[in-house]
Amino acid sequence: MKLLAPLLALVILAATCSSADTDAGLSATTTTTVTPTTLAPTTAAPSTTAPPPPAVQVDLLIYNVAGLPDALSGSEPATNTPLIGPLLNDYDLVLVQESWLTPQNAAVGQETYHEILLDLADFDHQSESLAAPQGINADRPSALLSDGLNRFGHDPFTPVERQRWLTCGIASADCFSLKGFSVATTTFADGIEVDIYNLHLDAGREDFGIREENVAELTVHILENSDGRAVIVGGDFNLHLDRDPDADQFAGLLADAGLTDACTELACDEPNRIDKVIYRSGDGVTIAALEWKNEAPTFTRDDGEPLSDHDPVLVRFELAAT
Numbered sequence: 001m002k003l004l005a006p007l008l009a010l011v012i013l014a015a016t017c018s019s020a021d022t023d024a025g026l027s028a029t030t031t032t033t034v035t036p037t038t039l040a041p042t043t044a045a046p047s048t049t050a051p052p053p054p055a056v057q058v059d060l061l062i063y064n065v066a067g068l069p070d071a072l073s074g075s076e077p078a079t080n081t082p083l084i085g086p087l088l089n090d091y092d093l094v095l096v097q098e099s100w101l102t103p104q105n106a107a108v109g110q111e112t113y114h115e116i117l118l119d120l121a122d123f124d125h126q127s128e129s130l131a132a133p134q135g136i137n138a139d140r141p142s143a144l145l146s147d148g149l150n151r152f153g154h155d156p157f158t159p160v161e162r163q164r165w166l167t168c169g170i171a172s173a174d175c176f177s178l179k180g181f182s183v184a185t186t187t188f189a190d191g192i193e194v195d196i197y198n199l200h201l202d203a204g205r206e207d208f209g210i211r212e213e214n215v216a217e218l219t220v221h222i223l224e225n226s227d228g229r230a231v232i233v234g235g236d237f238n239l240h241l242d243r244d245p246d247a248d249q250f251a252g253l254l255a256d257a258g259l260t261d262a263c264t265e266l267a268c269d270e271p272n273r274i275d276k277v278i279y280r281s282g283d284g285v286t287i288a289a290l291e292w293k294n295e296a297p298t299f300t301r302d303d304g305e306p307l308s309d310h311d312p313v314l315v316r317f318e319l320a321a322t
Contacts, residue, residue, distance in 0.1 A: 052320070052321045053190045056192060061314050062096075062312065064310035065117070076305075079301075087299060093186065097236045103134060124154055130162055145178070156186070159184065166217060167210055181199035181235070189321070195231045197232070199234075201214045215250075219257050229282045230287055231279060234276070261278050262315045270294060273294075275312075291314070291315065292314070295312040295313065
């Protein structure tokens with residue numbers, strides 16, 4: 001009789017191991033069921049660890065809206081901006097480039113239209129636009145326009161930090177603005193915070209050295225200020241991956257900051273598009289790119305003309321706390 005309890009324990013242990021092997025994918029040819037009629041029932045202790053919040057999907061749109069004055073824009077912003085505004089509302093987070101507030105003393109024909117987007121885009125959270133320097137910025141007296149970087153979100157984000165590029169090229173009139181990047185932390189759910197960067201690199205076709213400096217400044221900022229954190233960077237990179245040194249500069253950014261290109265990850269059919277989204281997981285947040293899509297068909301006028309000289313790009317992400 002003294003051997004009964006140890007033997008019964010061995011039988012129960014054997015049944016438990018058989019169940020674990022089956023769950024792990026091993027074939028089980030027999031099933032053993034033990035009914036412990038003589039043992040007192042046990043109650044599992046309640047778990048003290050809260051489950052992680054559910055994953056969320058986020059539709060990010062990046063869009064250079066070509067909001068320069070009509071005479072300078074590569075588009076027709078006076079006509080197109082009122083059409084763009086309502087279309088932005090279908091996305092969770094929107095990063096726009098070349099979208100400036102019209103200065104209060106602007107003459108007719110010098111409007112820059114961001115106020116139209118502010119009026120027509122229905123979001124709980126909008127960035128505060130940087131005022132136009134109009135030639136009085138001591139660090140860049142040639143600048144008439146600000147950075148043109150703005151954002152709209154259904155989820156809250158911290159105040160936007162802006163940093164202009166330290167140098168600018170004259171090939172595409174970049175010195176007439178405060179081009180650079182901006183960053184804010186968006187909270188998508190409890191435990192899911194991501195540093196979101198919006199940027200516009202130097203545009204001059206031959207300004208390879210200037211863009212290399214732009215990339216280096218962005219990389220340093222990410223390494224120093226988003227160390228270990230989840231990051232998404234979107235905007236107008238002005239880097240063409242079918243030519244060097246652009247391709248090398250982009251590859252260096254990805255490697256040095258630990259980022260992944262959404263287009264490459266999803267094998268999109270427009271790898272040379274200069275409007276890009278790159279990302280990384282970090283700080284207890286996992287980011288997975290689910291879809292990359294050119295949204296040009298949505299942002300097209302009834303006459304077939306596009307609403308900007310850039311196509312908008314959608315990237316759908318899944319974000320999860322780990």
